[in-house]
Every structure is written in structure tokens, then in C-alpha cells.
Amino acid sequence: MKYVLAALLLMTTALVQASFMPAFPVFGVVPNLVLAVAVCWTVVRGQQEAMIVVPIAGLCLGLVGSRPLGVALLATTPVLLLSELRALRLTPSDFLLTVVIVFLSSMLYEMILLVALRLQGETVGWFAAFLRVVLPTAIVSVLFTPPLYWLVWSRSEVLRRVRAFA
Amino acid sequence: MSSRVGTWTLGIVVLSLALILLSKTGVLDPLQSGVLSITSPVQHGLRNAADPLAAWLSDIKDVGDIRSENDQLRTENEQLKDEVVRLREGQTQLQELQKLLQIKQSYPDEEFLAANVLAKDPSSLKDAVAIDRGKRDGLREGMVVVTEGHSVVGTVTHLFDSYSWVTLVTDPNSAVSAMVQESRAQGVVTGSYSRKLSIEFVAQGAAVKDGDVVITSAIGGLYPAGLVIGKVTEVGGAAQDLFKKVTLEPLASLSHLETVLVLTSFLPTNLETP
Numbered sequence: 001m002k003y004v005l006a007a008l009l010l011m012t013t014a015l016v017q018a019s020f021m022p023a024f025p026v027f028g029v030v031p032n033l034v035l036a037v038a039v040c041w042t043v044v045r046g047q048q049e050a051m052i053v054v055p056i057a058g059l060c061l062g063l064v065g066s067r068p069l070g071v072a073l074l075a076t077t078p079v080l081l082l083s084e085l086r087a088l089r090l091t092p093s094d095f096l097l098t099v100v101i102v103f104l105s106s107m108l109y110e111m112i113l114l115v116a117l118r119l120q121g122e123t124v125g126w127f128a129a130f131l132r133v134v135l136p137t138a139i140v141s142v143l144f145t146p147p148l149y150w151l152v153w154s155r156s157e158v159l160r161r162v163r164a165f166a
Numbered sequence: 167m168s169s170r171v172g173t174w175t176l177g178i179v180v181l182s183l184a185l186i187l188l189s190k191t192g193v194l195d196p197l198q199s200g201v202l203s204i205t206s207p208v209q210h211g212l213r214n215a216a217d218p219l220a221a222w223l224s225d226i227k228d229v230g231d232i233r234s235e236n237d238q239l240r241t242e243n244e245q246l247k248d249e250v251v252r253l254r255e256g257q258t259q260l261q262e263l264q265k266l267l268q269i270k271q272s273y274p275d276e277e278f279l280a281a282n283v284l285a286k287d288p289s290s291l292k293d294a295v296a297i298d299r300g301k302r303d304g305l306r307e308g309m310v311v312v313t314e315g316h317s318v319v320g321t322v323t324h325l326f327d328s329y330s331w332v333t334l335v336t337d338p339n340s341a342v343s344a345m346v347q348e349s350r351a352q353g354v355v356t357g358s359y360s361r362k363l364s365i366e367f368v369a370q371g372a373a374v375k376d377g378d379v380v381i382t383s384a385i386g387g388l389y390p391a392g393l394v395i396g397k398v399t400e401v402g403g404a405a406q407d408l409f410k411k412v413t414l415e416p417l418a419s420l421s422h423l424e425t426v427l428v429l430t431s432f433l434p435t436n437l438e439t440p
Contacts, residue, residue, distance in 0.1 A: 011205075018288040019209040022421065023216035024223070028360055029290040051174050058182070063201040066287045066294040066324060066331040069194050070185030073178065080175045084168070113291050116186075122339045125359065129338070132359035133290045 002159055006041060006053045007060075009155070013037050014060040027136040031144040034061050035076060035109055036102050040145070040152040042083045043098045054079045067116065075112035079105045095149055102145050106138040199326035202296055206284045213283075217422055277431035278312075279303060283423045284329065293337040293361060294320075295423060300328045308434040310389055311426050313418040317394040318342065318382060319426050321434075334420055335395065336361045343385040344395055349373040352383060355395050355414070361421075363396055365412040372410065374401050380414055387435025 013033045021030045038057035042050035058073030065072055082101045091097040110133060118124045188194050225232070281297035299305055311319040311332045320340065324331040335342060336357040344355040344365060351372035353365040365380060378398040384391035396414035403411035 014288065015205055015208055015212060018285050019212035020216045022286045023213070023220035025290075025421075030288065032288075034288070047171065051171070055178050055181075058178075061288060062185075063198060064205070064285060064288055066292055066296070066333075067289075068186045068189030069198060070182035070187075070189065073185060074182035077175055077178050077182070080171060080178065084171060110289070110291060113289055117291065117339075125338065128359050129291065137290055 001162075002045075002049065003052055003056070005155065005159070006049075007056050009152075010034055010037060010053070010057050010060045011063075014064045017061075018064045026140045026143070029133055029136045029140055031140040032106050032109060032137055033141070033144060033148065035079070035106055036141050036145050036148050037152060038076065038079055039082075039101045039105055040098055040149045042079060043086060043094050043101065044149070044152050044156045047083045047086065050080060050083050054083075067113070067120075071113065071116045074116070075109040076105075078108040078112075095146075098149055099142055099145055103138050103142050106141045107134055110134040110137055195326050199300070199329050202284060202326070202329045206298065209285045210282070213424075217424075220422070276429065278427035279305070279430050281311075281426050281428055283426060287331075291338075291359070293334040293340075293357065293420075294323070294331050295334065296329055296331055297426060297428075298329060299428060300326045300330045302327050304430060305330055305428060306433065308388065310393070310429040310432055310434075312393060312429060313423070313426060315394075315418065316427070317396075317417040318389070319418060319420065319423065321388070322428065332426070336363060336416065336420055342389055342395060343383045344380050345383040346372070346374050346398070347379040347381050348375075349378070352385070353412070355380060363414045363416060365398075365414060366409065368410045368412050370403070370405070370407060370410055374398060374410060374412055376401065379417075389434075390429070390432045 017030060017033045021033065034057050038050075038054050041053045045053075054076050055073060057079075058076035059069070061072035061076070062069040079101065082105055085101060086094075086097060091100065110129075114124050114126070114129055114134070185194065189198075279299055281299040283295045284298055285296040287294040297311070305322055305325060307322055307325060309322045311322060313319055318335050320332045320334040320337070322330050323333040333340060334357070335355065338357050338359050340355075340357040342355045343352075345352045346365075346368070349372055351368050351374055353368040355363055355365050357363060368374060376398055380395045380398065382389040382391055382393040382395060394417050396416040398412055399415050400413040401410060402413075403409065
């Protein structure tokens with residue numbers, strides 16, 4: 001049930017990211033909402049669920065994108081490694097940790113995509129791409145994180161209540 | 167890091183690489199095409215919902231400039247009407263001369279296939295859109311895509327049976343042989359991560375000014391000659407530079423594409439049958 005809910009949420013978010021958000025670019029880029037939702041799910045629901053939800057996020061992004069299917073999946077894997085930060089309790093709140101992981105994982109996601117583009121034979125302007133896309137996307141994704149965190153947290157509460165009731 | 171997470175991550179990496187390889191062989195094309203097919207009504211609805219809202223926000227932002235732009239457009243309209251009359255007269259004379267000399271026209275039978283834009287690549291690193299035409303409709307990789315006003319949109323880069331991805335002219339990897347219509351100065355129009363166009367390799371001595379129209383030049387054989395790309399917005403660069411720094415803006419609104427035309431009668435040179 002929870003993974004079906006996660007898959008539906010992630011696919012809907014991927015469609016919004018691909019079709020709705022390009023009309024409203026911030027700093028010339030579109031936020032990586034799917035990645036932000038995956039990170040929120042990881043922090044709110046824990047690492048065990050993240051191990052399923054994060055790959056689903058990668059597949060959703062791959063299915064609505066123009067690149068080979070596995071590229072986005074590969075680019076989301078850093079979230080799994082960064083989820084280890086939760087156990088270290090480095091930040092006073094889960095929300096702050098979410099923001100940090102969204103920022104880092106968004107940067108790594110775009111960098112992996114850049115490497116993939118280069119390996120596919122495309123010319124990559126590393127510095128320009130970093131300044132124009134990688135960094136702005138990470139910042140904009142962080143700006144969109146609070147409502148997404150609230151959305152995942154509130155759905156998580158519903159799931160908890162349903163389980164308690166059952 | 168726990169060994170469980172490490173092993174799982176490694177497994178996902180291996181799965182990703184396997185999917186990339188399978189995608190390259192085309193095995194996963196039906197899956198990707200199927201998802202595009204199923205989600206296209208939702209994507210279309212989302213795009214339709216976003217466009218008026220984006221236009222409204224843009225209007226609010228630009229309200230100060232609209233009045234002066236309106237005056238400018240009115241003057242420009244008058245000039246263009248005058249130019250149209252003169253061009254019509256010239257065209258009539260040209261047709262008469264062509265009849266007399268029996269000159270074959272460059273593209274007498276241009277054929278277009280209309281397509282709806284379904285989706286945009288979700289990453290800001292690529293500027294590509296999906297359209298609802300594919301192999302079944304006779305599309306081939308490299309075919310040129312234009313707007314309804316016949317200005318350049320991009321080229322078909324990835325084909326499925328009933329859908330395809332079009333890489334836009336503003337993509338950082340796009341390069342189009344071009345010339346400035348007024349001065350005939352040659353160059354290459356390239357995209358960028360900021361979605362701005364620039365024309366490279368324009369000789370320092372070439373006469374290029376703001377407002378000049380840039381068109382495709384057919385050099386290289388990837389585009390037919392004479393399609394409008396954009397308008398020069400800035401000319402810069404130091405006198406000692408080898409080439410001018412020229413930026414342009416696309417004539418078509420590439421961020422709000424709804425319907426495009428695929429030029430099916432023109433095949434890039436490397437695709438043409440002998």
C-alpha cells in the first residue's frame with residue numbers, strides 16, 4: 001500500500017515537473033521535485049522505505065525524460081548513500097537534514113547526468129553547466145522542499161493512523 | 167555506511183547500467199513510448215493549465231513595458247505592411263522571370279506533418295520536447311521541426327513508434343549553420359544552458375546589427391536554407407577579437423510550444439538515399 005502510494009505520488013510529481021513547472025522557471029531552471037519528494041520520504045519514513053522509494057523516483061524521472069531509462073535511476077542513487085546522514089543525527093531537526101540532503105543530492109544528480117551526457121558523446125561545458133544549471137537547480141529544489149516535506153509528512157501521518165486502526 | 171545499504175546501492179547501480187544498455191538497443195522503447203502515451207492527456211492538461219497562468223504572471227511583470235512595446239509594434243507593423251506590398255510586387259516579377267528562364271525552385275513541394283507537443287524533458291540540462299508523431303508517421307532522426315510560422319524549433323533526435331523527442335535549437339548541444347539575412351555573414355547558431363542563442367564564428371568585419379534576422383544557411387546539409395532562427399539582440403566583442411559576439415533571441419516562443427510542424431520533405435544530407 002505505502003509503496004503504491006509512493007509510486008503514485010512520485011509519478012504525479014514527475015508529470016508536474018515535466019509539464020507544469022517548465023512554464024515557471026526560477027533562475028532559468030526547473031526544480032527537481034521528484035528528487036525532493038524522494039528525499040523527504042527518506043527522512044520522514046526511514047532508510048528501509050527509501051531503498052524502494054528512491055529507485056522508483058529514478059524510474060519515474062527516466063520514464064518521462066528523453067535520456068536512456070537507467071540514467072535517472074543511476075543519478076538518484078546518491079540519495080541512498082546520503083540517507084545514512086539521518087542515523088548520524090548531525091542536525092537538530094529532520095527538516096533541516098532534508099534540506100541539506102536535497103541540496104547535495106540535487107547537485108550530485110545533475111553532475112551524474114552531465115557525465116552521462118558526456119559519455120553519450122555530447123559536448124559538456126562543465127563550468128557553465130555548474131553555474132547555470134547544477135547550482136541553481138539545487139537551490140530552487142531546496143526552495144520547493146518545505147511544501148513537499150509537509151505533503152510527505154502529512155501522508156505519512158495518515159499511513160500511521162491507518163496502520164494503527166488496522 | 168551499513169553493508170546492507172552499500173550492497174543495495176551497488177545493486178541499483180548495476181540495474182541502472184543494465185537499463186541504459188537495454189535502452190540503447192531499443193528493447194525498452196515500447197515501455198517509454200507506452201508511458202508517454204498513457205500520460206499524454208495528463209501532461210497536455212497540465213501544460214494547458216500552466217500556460218495561461220504563466221502568461222498572466224508575465225503580463226503582471228511586464229505591464230510597464232507593454233505600452234511602449236505596443237507603440238513600437240504599431241510603427242513596425244506599418245513598415246512591414248509597406249514592405250509586404252513591395253515584396254509581393256517583387257515576387258510577381260520574380261515568378262515571371264523564373265517562368266521565362268525555367269529556373270527550378272529550391273523547395274517547390276515542402277511537406278509538413280503537424281504534431282502536438284506532449285512533454286518537456288524534466289531536466290534543465292537538456293532542452294527537448296516530446297511530440298505525438300513517430301516512426302509510424304514516417305519520421306526519421308535528423309528531420310527538421312519548425313513552428314507554424316516556419317521558424318526553426320529543432321531536430322528529431324530520438325524516435326519511438328508513435329512519439330519522438332525533438333532537441334530544441336536552444337539546447338547546449340545544438341549547432342545550426344546560419345547566416346545573417348541582411349549582410350549574408352555566415353556563422354553557427356548554438357544554444358546554451360541559459361537557453362539563449364548565440365551566433366559563433368561571425369567575422370569581426372561582418373556588418374551585423376541589432377534587429378537583423380538570422381536564417382539557416384544549408385551549409386552542412388542538416389537544415390534547408392532560409393528558415394528563420396531568430397533576431398539579433400546584442401552585438402559585442404572587442405575589436406581585436408577574431409570573431410564578433412552576437413546573441414539572438416528565437417523568433418518562436420520555444421518555452422510555450424503547443425503545435426509544431428515536422429519538415430518531412432527535407433532529409434539531412436547524411437540520411438538521403440543515394
